[in-house]
Amino acid sequence: MSDVPFKNPGWAGNTGEYDLTEDQVRGDEFVGTRPIEGGHPSGSASYPYMLPDKDPEAPLFEGPYKDRFEKILTRYPNKQAALLPTLGLAQEVRGHVSPHTMDGVAELLGLSPAYVRGVATFYTMYNKRPVGRFLIQVCTNISCNLCGADDVMGAFLRYTDTELGETSEDGYFTVVEAECLAACGFPTCVQINSRYYENVTPADVPKIVEHLKAEGAGGD
Amino acid sequence: MAYPYVSDREVRVLSKYFGDPMQRRVDTYVERGGYQALKKAFEMGQDAVIDEVKASGLRGRGGAGFPAGLKWSFMPKQPTKPHYLLCNADESEPGTFKDRELLRWDPHQVIEGVLIASYAIRAKQAYIYCRGEFFETTQILAKALEDAYEKGYVGKDIMGSGNDIDITVHVGGGAYICGEETGLMNSLEGRRGQPRVKPPFPAAVGAFGMPSTVNNVETLSAVPHIVTHGGQWYRQWGTEKSPGTKLFCVSGHVNKPGNYELPLGFPLMDLINDVCGGMKDGKALKAVIPGGSSVPILDAQECADCNLDYEGVQTAGSMLGCASVIVMDEDTDIVKQVRRMVQFYAHESCGQCTPCREGSAWMLQILKRIEEGRGTEEDLQTMLDMSRQMTGTTICVLSDSVGAPVVSSINKFKDEYLALIRRGERVGVA
Ligand SMILES: Cc1cc2nc3c(=O)[nH]c(=O)nc-3n(C[C@H](O)[C@H](O)[C@H](O)COP(=O)(O)O)c2cc1C
Ligand code: SF4
Ligand code: FES
Numbered sequence: 001m002s003d004v005p006f007k008n009p010g011w012a013g014n015t016g017e018y019d020l021t022e023d024q025v026r027g028d029e030f031v032g033t034r035p036i037e038g039g040h041p042s043g044s045a046s047y048p049y050m051l052p053d054k055d056p057e058a059p060l061f062e063g064p065y066k067d068r069f070e071k072i073l074t075r076y077p078n079k080q081a082a083l084l085p086t087l088g089l090a091q092e093v094r095g096h097v098s099p100h101t102m103d104g105v106a107e108l109l110g111l112s113p114a115y116v117r118g119v120a121t122f123y124t125m126y127n128k129r130p131v132g133r134f135l136i137q138v139c140t141n142i143s144c145n146l147c148g149a150d151d152v153m154g155a156f157l158r159y160t161d162t163e164l165g166e167t168s169e170d171g172y173f174t175v176v177e178a179e180c181l182a183a184c185g186f187p188t189c190v191q192i193n194s195r196y197y198e199n200v201t202p203a204d205v206p207k208i209v210e211h212l213k214a215e216g217a218g219g220d
Numbered sequence: 221m222a223y224p225y226v227s228d229r230e231v232r233v234l235s236k237y238f239g240d241p242m243q244r245r246v247d248t249y250v251e252r253g254g255y256q257a258l259k260k261a262f263e264m265g266q267d268a269v270i271d272e273v274k275a276s277g278l279r280g281r282g283g284a285g286f287p288a289g290l291k292w293s294f295m296p297k298q299p300t301k302p303h304y305l306l307c308n309a310d311e312s313e314p315g316t317f318k319d320r321e322l323l324r325w326d327p328h329q330v331i332e333g334v335l336i337a338s339y340a341i342r343a344k345q346a347y348i349y350c351r352g353e354f355f356e357t358t359q360i361l362a363k364a365l366e367d368a369y370e371k372g373y374v375g376k377d378i379m380g381s382g383n384d385i386d387i388t389v390h391v392g393g394g395a396y397i398c399g400e401e402t403g404l405m406n407s408l409e410g411r412r413g414q415p416r417v418k419p420p421f422p423a424a425v426g427a428f429g430m431p432s433t434v435n436n437v438e439t440l441s442a443v444p445h446i447v448t449h450g451g452q453w454y455r456q457w458g459t460e461k462s463p464g465t466k467l468f469c470v471s472g473h474v475n476k477p478g479n480y481e482l483p484l485g486f487p488l489m490d491l492i493n494d495v496c497g498g499m500k501d502g503k504a505l506k507a508v509i510p511g512g513s514s515v516p517i518l519d520a521q522e523c524a525d526c527n528l529d530y531e532g533v534q535t536a537g538s539m540l541g542c543a544s545v546i547v548m549d550e551d552t553d554i555v556k557q558v559r560r561m562v563q564f565y566a567h568e569s570c571g572q573c574t575p576c577r578e579g580s581a582w583m584l585q586i587l588k589r590i591e592e593g594r595g596t597e598e599d600l601q602t603m604l605d606m607s608r609q610m611t612g613t614t615i616c617v618l619s620d621s622v623g624a625p626v627v628s629s630i631n632k633f634k635d636e637y638l639a640l641i642r643r644g645e646r647v648g649v650a
Contacts, residue, residue, distance in 0.1 A: 030241040031363040040369055043362025046389040049355055075388040077302075077428050083410030084393050088352070111410075122412040122570075123393025125352045141314045142513055143471035143546055145560050179396065179564055180314040180513075181353055184471035184544070185224070185478045194355035 037064035041071035045085035050193040052133040052216065054095025060104045065093060069108070079109045083119060087126055096127035132167040132174040134212050136160070137191040140177050143184030148201070152188040153177065155205035172216055173209075225476040227495040231457055231465050234441045235481040238325045244360060246367035249328040255373050257444035261336045262381040264447070267297075269340040273443060275451030277463035281318075282308055282399075282436030283512070283542045285462075285530045288443075294423035295341040295431055303343035304432040306408065307334050307440055309350040310392055310399035314513035314564060315544030318467040319437035321479050323350070324357045326441070327364035331387065333440030335374065336447055338385045341433050345386050349404050352392045362389050396568035400616050401434040403570065414570045415616035436542075438467060458484035462529035462540075472547035473500045485529040488536075492523075492547060503549040507633070511541025513561045514621035516628035517554075538628070554633045555640055558625045559587040565622040576619035579610040583626060590637060593644025600630050600637055 038044030061069045072085045086109060090101050097105075097120055106116040120126050127135070136156055140149040153175070157164065160173035167174045183189035186198035190208075197208060224239075226232075237243035237252075249255070261269045274289030295303060307330070311319040323330055330348070338346045350358045365387055368374045376384050390408055397403045398413035405427040407413035426432025442464065446454050455463045462484040468491060471477045475497035482491070488508065492499065499505060505520045510528065516538040518526065526536035533540040548557070566580040583603055589595050607623030614620075630637060 030244045031360050034359060039362070040366040042365050042369060042374070042387055043358075043389045046350065046358035046362045046391050075386075078409075080410040081408060081428075084407065085391060087393065088391060109410075119410065119412055120393075123352075123395050125392075125394030140560070141564055142509075142557055142560055143315050145557065146472045146546070146548060146552065179567065180312055180316075182311045182317045182320045182351070184315050184317045184546075185469060186317075187471065187477075191353060196356065 035064075036068075038068035038071055041074050044068045044071040045075070045088070049092055050135060051092060051095075052193065054093075054130070054133075056094050056096070056098065056130065058093040060090055060101070060108060061093070065089060080111060083109060083111065083116065084123070087120055087123075091126055096130050098129075130167070133172050133216055134174070134192055136173060136175045137178035137181075138175065139179065139181045139183075139187075139189045139191075141180040141184075143180070144187040144189055147187035149188040151202045152190065152200055152205065155202040156190075156209070159206050159209040172213065225478045225480075225497075227480055229486075229490070229495055230481050231483055232481050233445055233465050234322065234326070234329065234438065235467060235479060236326075238321060238479070240325070243326050243328075244324075244364060246328060246364065246371055246373075249326075250371075253448075254328050255332055255379075257447040258332050258335050258339075258373065259379055259381075261339055261447050262379070262383060266340050266342060269336060269447060272451045273340070273446055276442075276446045276454040277451070277458075277461075278439065278442055278446060278454065279462065279464075279530065280436055281438035281442075281466065281542060282434075283313065283514070285540065288435060288439050291423070291433060291435070292337065292341050294421070295433060296423075297342075299342050299431075301430045302345065302428075303341055304427045304430055305334060305338040305341055305343040305346040306401075306404060306427060306432055306434045307346060307348040307437060308399060308401065308404060308434055309348055309354070309437045310396075310404060311437070312351055312396045312399055313542055313544060314561065315469060315471055315509065315546045316512050316542045317469050317471070317544075318479055318542070320354060320357050321467075322437050322441050323354070324360045327361045328368065329441050329444060330361070330437055331365060331368055331374065333443040334387055335378070335385055336443050337433070337435060337440055338387075339383060341431075343433075344384050345388070347388050347390045347408055347427070349390050349392060349398070349408060351398075352394045354391075358389055358391055365389060395570075396564075397570045397616070397618060400618065403616070404434060405432065412570070414572050415618075417615055459529045459531070461531055466528075466543050468528065469542075469544045470496050470547065471544070473503065473549040473552070474498065474547050475500055482528070485527050485532060488523050488526040488528055488545070491528065491545065496547075499547070499549055501549075503551065505547070506550045506552050507548045507554065509538075509546040509548075509625070510536075510543070511539050512544035513546075513564065514617075514624055515539040515541045516624045517632060518628075519632045554629050554636050555587065555591055558629045559584070559591055561625045562587055562622060565618065569618060573614035573619060575610045576614045576622070579606050579619065580622045582606065583622060587626075590640050593640060595637070595641045595644065597638070597641060599641075600634070603627075604630060 102116045103113045106113045138153045162168045181189045190197045242248045278288045279285040398407040400415045402416035403413040422432045566584045571577045611620045
């Protein structure tokens with residue numbers, strides 16, 4: 001194995017290194033930075049991220065997002081197939097997918113509003129209502145559960161002072177229960193916005209929450 | 221520091237570069253022999269590639285274990301319509317965490333596999349359907365894909381061969397059922413990810429109504445190696461009916477959970493005691509789910525001489541599925557864990573079929589009741605009856621999967637259910 005000048009290559013998550021930025025965790029040096037306009041059309045759809053800053057009234061779409069939307073359209077034999085990536089894009093800029101947003105997406109793709117609502121509500125990742133700056137999704141499925149996920153969940157609720165699914169008063173945190181995140185060997189896995197935190201124990205939770213609060217003003 | 225844990229009993233073919241981010245770079249991948257299999261495949265021709273994969277005996281790693289070469293041979297040989305290759309990267313079966321590792325550590329290996337498979341089935345467009353939660357992973361993949369385009373390994377006239385193949389990364393919206401191959405196709409088309417009735421099978425009417433093939437990430441990752449070294453080479457590992465190596469995702473109460481690439485047929489107890497460093501805190505083994513949450517639970521006795529290949533696990537009374545080995549120690553609350561799995565299925569049922577939609581929700585109610593000490597012995601019989609009615613009666617097998625943990629746990633750990641029921645009766649909760 002080659003010697004890698006890499007602080008945290010993302011295996012077994014970023015245990016204890018919660019100060020790393022998203023780029024550092026992913027290994028920015030090896031994959032480059034995320035081009036906001038999506039780079040090559042083959043991957044444009046895969047770039048949506050959950051950003052802390054949300055603008056529910058943001059236009060669909062302008063600037064680099066418009067570029068990305070247009071690139072996405074080139075990759076499918078029809079417009080309907082671009083629906084999921086487009087909903088993802090809308091969520092990235094607006095933070096959640098309201099009925100109003102669904103109608104906007106329907107218009108963009110020439111689909112009926114009813115159809116788009118039927119599809120958008122089928123999928124759990126499209127937030128139907130606003131969420132906090134940090135959406136904390138704790139996996140409580142079997143592998144994580146065996147290793148104490150319920151306690152991790154409890155700790156997040158306690159330290160963010162929220163009820164399950166509700167957003168904290170300062171608008172920072174929404175804690176929800178997630179299904180298996182495909183990181184079962186690194187329990188408990190917690191997804192916070194776009195990023196996986198792995199091997200999280202209840203003792204790590206205050207550190208993570210403090211870190212997020214500090215990061216909250218800017219950053220990702 | 222090496223990749224979380226490694227074992228000297230592993231045979232690292234697909235996972236050779238796990239933990240080495242340099243492998244994500246196209247230059248490194250090529251230096252290490254990458255994209256040579258693709259070149260060779262183009263020289264061999266479609267039918268020879270299919271024959272080689274057939275000869276290797278490679279079986280689908282997405283759960284069903286269907287022979288990959290055979291599946292490819294169902295595709296029309298003289299295309300009259302566009303063909304599609306769909307790479308299933310929707311990994312969401314509880315206990316499974318191998319595809320994410322393959323995608324983020326060796327994205328070019330996946331891309332090369334996708335290209336060879338596309339070529340073999342005469343598809344000019346492939347989609348890699350990634351689950352929506354995989355933000356970092358898809359970004360790594362997308363970057364690799366972009367580099368591969370730039371170097372001419374994907375796109376028009378690949379390596380001057382005259383072959384055109386485009387690949388697109390498609391992200392899902394968070395729904396387990398989109399991992400089912402026909403649900404995946406619907407989701408790709410911008411619909412609700414509800415499975416379709418088969419037949420027609422995807423090779424006849426698939427994505428966008430065109431002939432399509434769906435393969436798992438791990439299946440496709442094995443393909444470049446088979447093309448390079450030949451089908452016979454691949455058969456040096458594994459058993460006659462389950463050849464090759466397989467990534468085992470071990471989670472739960474072991475000292476060293478993680479992904480281990482081992483020859484199929486590897487003894488389960490060696491995996492736990494040797495490869496994974498034994499049970500956590502030296503506790504005794506209670507049960508193992510050998511193939512992800514959709515397969516029956518094995519008790520400690522059944523594990524004792526279980527070999528991890530498709531046939532071996534079946535003999536032991538379960539299924540290999542995607543080889544997601546979930547290990548539970550003596551202190552595990554089986555009823556709680558079964559309830560958690562059923563809760564998952566109740567949440568993920570797509571709602572088309574009444575037995576699945578209603579059955580999973582109802583079972584969840586019963587299990588919660590039992591957990592809270594308000595259950596009765598009849599409840600157990602009710603659940604057994606229900607699971608019979610939920611098996612083989614629906615569009616896809618998610619409905620059957622709900623019953624797997626329920627029935628096997630009632631049969632093998634009835635005492636635990638009864639203890640909860642009796643405790644409730646004693647304190648008069650009911
Ligand atoms: C409910 C359900 C969920 C599934 N989820 C996945 C999945 O996440 N990933 C996967 O590769 N296969 C999954 N499958 C299996 C696929 O339907 C299909 O058999 C597989 O992708 C074919 O690829 P293979 O032949 O290479 O294994 C699922 C099947 C069912 C019934
Ligand atoms: S069995 Fe369940 S998940 Fe499968 S199609 Fe029917 S309702 Fe949907
Ligand atoms: S069970 Fe938690 S990530 Fe799979």
